[in-house]
Amino acid sequence: xxxxxxxxxxxSFVALLxxxxxxxxxxxxxxxxxxxxxxxxxxxxxxxxxxxNWSKDEVAVNETMTISGKFHVFAGWPETVDKPEVSFLxxxxxxxxxxxxxxxxxGQLVPRSVSLExxxxxxxxxxxxxxxxxxxxxxxxxNVEGGGPIxxxxxxxxxxxxxxxxxxxxxxxxxxxINLETYGLDNIYxxxxxxxxxxxxxxxxxxxxxxxxxxxxxxxxGKADSLISGTDKKIGIGFAVGTIAIVATSMGMTAExxxxxxxxxxxxxxxxxxxxMPETTVxxxxxxxxxxxxxxxxxxxxxxxxxxDAPVRLGEFMTASVRFLDSDVAEDETGYPDDLLAxxxxxVSDNSPLAPGExxxxxxxxxxxxxxxxxxxxLIYDPDSRFAGLLFFYNEEGDRQMVQVDAPLxxxxx
Amino acid sequence: xxxxxxxxxxxxxxxxxxxxxxxxxxxxxxFAVLGGYHIHxxxxxxxxxxxxxxxxxxxxxxxxxxxxxxxPAAVQSCLWWRYRLPFGAVVSVLALLLGExxxxxxxxxxxxxFPVNFCFPSNLxxxxxxxxxxxxxxGSMTLTAxxxxxxxxxxxxxxxxxxIAPLHVPVEYNGMMMTLADLQGYHYVRTGTPExxxxxxxxxxxxxxxxxxxxxxxxxxxxxxxxxxxxxxxxKWFSKTDFIEGDI
Numbered sequence: 001x002x003x004x005x006x007x008x009x010x011x012s013f014v015a016l017l018x019x020x021x022x023x024x025x026x027x028x029x030x031x032x033x034x035x036x037x038x039x040x041x042x043x044x045x046x047x048x049x050x051x052x053n054w055s056k057d058e059v060a061v062n063e064t065m066t067i068s069g070k071f072h073v074f075a076g077w078p079e080t081v082d083k084p085e086v087s088f089l090x091x092x093x094x095x096x097x098x099x100x101x102x103x104x105x106x107g108q109l110v111p112r113s114v115s116l117e118x119x120x121x122x123x124x125x126x127x128x129x130x131x132x133x134x135x136x137x138x139x140x141x142x143n144v145e146g147g148g149p150i151x152x153x154x155x156x157x158x159x160x161x162x163x164x165x166x167x168x169x170x171x172x173x174x175x176x177x178i179n180l181e182t183y184g185l186d187n188i189y190x191x192x193x194x195x196x197x198x199x200x201x202x203x204x205x206x207x208x209x210x211x212x213x214x215x216x217x218x219x220x221x222g223k224a225d226s227l228i229s230g231t232d233k234k235i236g237i238g239f240a241v242g243t244i245a246i247v248a249t250s251m252g253m254t255a256e257x258x259x260x261x262x263x264x265x266x267x268x269x270x271x272x273x274x275x276x277m278p279e280t281t282v283x284x285x286x287x288x289x290x291x292x293x294x295x296x297x298x299x300x301x302x303x304x305x306x307x308x309d310a311p312v313r314l315g316e317f318m319t320a321s322v323r324f325l326d327s328d329v330a331e332d333e334t335g336y337p338d339d340l341l342a343x344x345x346x347x348v349s350d351n352s353p354l355a356p357g358e359x360x361x362x363x364x365x366x367x368x369x370x371x372x373x374x375x376x377x378x379l380i381y382d383p384d385s386r387f388a389g390l391l392f393f394y395n396e397e398g399d400r401q402m403v404q405v406d407a408p409l410x411x412x413x414x
Numbered sequence: 415x416x417x418x419x420x421x422x423x424x425x426x427x428x429x430x431x432x433x434x435x436x437x438x439x440x441x442x443x444x445f446a447v448l449g450g451y452h453i454h455x456x457x458x459x460x461x462x463x464x465x466x467x468x469x470x471x472x473x474x475x476x477x478x479x480x481x482x483x484x485x486p487a488a489v490q491s492c493l494w495w496r497y498r499l500p501f502g503a504v505v506s507v508l509a510l511l512l513g514e515x516x517x518x519x520x521x522x523x524x525x526x527x528f529p530v531n532f533c534f535p536s537n538l539x540x541x542x543x544x545x546x547x548x549x550x551x552x553g554s555m556t557l558t559a560x561x562x563x564x565x566x567x568x569x570x571x572x573x574x575x576x577x578i579a580p581l582h583v584p585v586e587y588n589g590m591m592m593t594l595a596d597l598q599g600y601h602y603v604r605t606g607t608p609e610x611x612x613x614x615x616x617x618x619x620x621x622x623x624x625x626x627x628x629x630x631x632x633x634x635x636x637x638x639x640x641x642x643x644x645x646x647x648x649x650k651w652f653s654k655t656d657f658i659e660g661d662i
Contacts, residue, residue: 086610087610088608088610090603090605091605095527095528095605096602096603097527098603100600100601100603101601102588109587111587111590111596111609131527141605143609143610145610145611149605163527168601170585170587172583172584172585173583173584173586173591174583174584176583178594180529180531180598181529182529182531183580183581183594184531184581185529185530185531187576188530191537192511192515192534192537192577195537195540195573196508196511196539198543199507200508202501202543202546203501203504203508206499206500206501207440210429210432210436211436211439211440211499212435212439213432213436214432215497216496216497219497219498224498228498228553232550233550233551236500236547236550236551237547237551239543239547240543240544240548243540243569244569247572247573250575251575251576253576254576254579257579258579258580258583260583261579261582261583261593262582262583262584262591262593263470263471263582263615264467264470264471264582264593264595265590265591265593265615266614266615266616
């Protein structure tokens with residue numbers, strides 16, 4: 001017996017040491033939002049986020065920042081994903097490290113779900129107020145009913161200060177100014193503690209007497225009726241009547257204290273204003289497209305026709321939030337996340353200005369490690385092997401045209 | 415010691431062992447119910463219980479009592495028929511609420527920093543007390559199901575109103591009216607809980623004007639009666655002693 005006890009003691013000590021050691025090891029914060037795990041076609045063929053701007057890289061607690069930009073709802077929306085008829089402009093952050101102080105699509109506040117139209121482009125803005133210090137990866141995000149979250153690009157933002165200083169003051173329609181962070185907490189704790197105490201009192205009334213063995217013996221010997229006394233019944237009635245009286249009284253007191261209350265608000269918002277985009281005078285036909293797996297590059301043969309009145313050059317191909325730029329034509333000046341930006345990732349076989357009325361067939365290559373890092377190469381495993389994205393053409397004045405491409409993709413393994 | 419000999423040597427010792435046994439069973443029962451009931455309630459009541467902006471006058475009132483009367487019915491059935499103890503509902507709800515509060519405080523607030531005034535649990539204790547008292551007075555599972563079950567559904571909303579009413583005060587926010595609870599749901603970002611999955615104020619109960627909560631509560635009470643019946647059979651089944659030899 002002593003040997004067993006010693007062994008148990010030793011093993012327990014080892015287990016304790018192991019647990020303490022494990023607890024002391026550094027556990028890094030999980031900061032990603034699964035954006036790389038989302039199927040490539042979901043990111044390529046649903047919502048395209050562009051012209052994004054994170055107003056600040058660092059904010060103090062209680063300060064605000066905005067994420068603004070545009071998103072294009074892809075006309076070639078995949079069949080396997082429900083259309084964005086019920087969608088919600090969300091924000092991809094690890095819990096409420098910011099509060100969402102406001103969000104707008106087309107200038108309309110959107111605290112509720114909205115209906116979006118395929119092929120339309122919308123302007124959006126999200127106002128965030130810093131709450132919890134730390135380094136956070138902040139993504140744009142659109143939730144689509146039946147489609148799930150469609151996550152956009154993310155950027156690191158640092159919040160400084162102390163969460164204890166955070167306040168969320170709101171003035172109600174009854175004229176009271178409250179801090180929503182702590183509002184009503186005492187009331188919640190009070191009522192829960194009160195009812196819990198009453199429940200415990202009922203339990204204590206019964207468990208102060210012998211319970212299981214003697215009562216079981218009494219029942220099996222036919223004395224069940226003796227187990228509930230007249231006093232028990234009176235006390236029970238007291239508890240029940242007291243409960244009903246307390247509920248009724250507290251309801252009355254609450255109605256007196258909060259005479260104006262409204263039901264929760266819900267509903268779908270339709271008719272969201274889309275953005276009037278400049279008329280497109282460039283048309284693009286995808287002759288073929290291949291993804292070369294070993295080279296981490298996508299090659300497209302495009303026939304481009306310029307029906308406008310000024311020469312244009314292809315400056316950018318954007319897909320799944322990754323931007324491939326031809327640095328001779330376009331540069332990023334918005335501080336776009338580095339890992340999603342291939343500043344020299346776009347090569348065009350002949351990118352001399354395409355004159356008005358001219359048609360040219362060119363080889364376009366979009367290459368960057370982002371294909372692998374962001375698991376876009378996985379599109380070769382998609383059920384509908386297609387690629388899609390936005391092409392941006394620029395004229396000499398820097399004016400931009402956006403053209404959508406959507407075509408089959410052939411993988412090349414050699 | 416042979417089988418015919420007693421394990422205790424005196425009546426006092428027998429009483430002591432019996433009491434120790436009481437505490438052991440009660441402790442085990444409390445935490446076993448806490449675990450099972452908590453998982454059940456999170457899976458079935460889930461978001462309606464998690465968030466203040468889901469606690470509406472239609473679906474929360476309907477769903478929460480229906481899915482929460484389950485374990486109280488089963489535990490009552492076991493404790494009443496085996497021991498004539500009428501605290502099955504209260505002990506279940508106390509266990510559930512302890513688990514809920516630990517979860518809300520340590521996980522929702524401690525890990526992810528959702529304010530407690532946004533993620534507090536529903537109060538189920540008034541209904542549980544009524545359920546236990548009805549069983550004790552009537553000694554009938556049928557009457558408890560009908561009277562107690564109905565009362566359990568009916569008392570849920572008024573029992574919670576003092577807690578949620580402050581959060582139903584209206585506010586004007588950027589040109590829209592919403593309640594403070596709506597605003598909490600909007601402010602405190604839930605990446606995995608988009609607005610459209612919030613099941614509130616849905617349904618066709620429009621002919622009762624603004625007084626839909628009592629109608630929802632009555633409907634909930636009726637369904638509670640059925641669910642009580644069903645789950646008291648589970649309790650009976652779980653408290654069988656078929657696996658023990660001899661008459662118990």
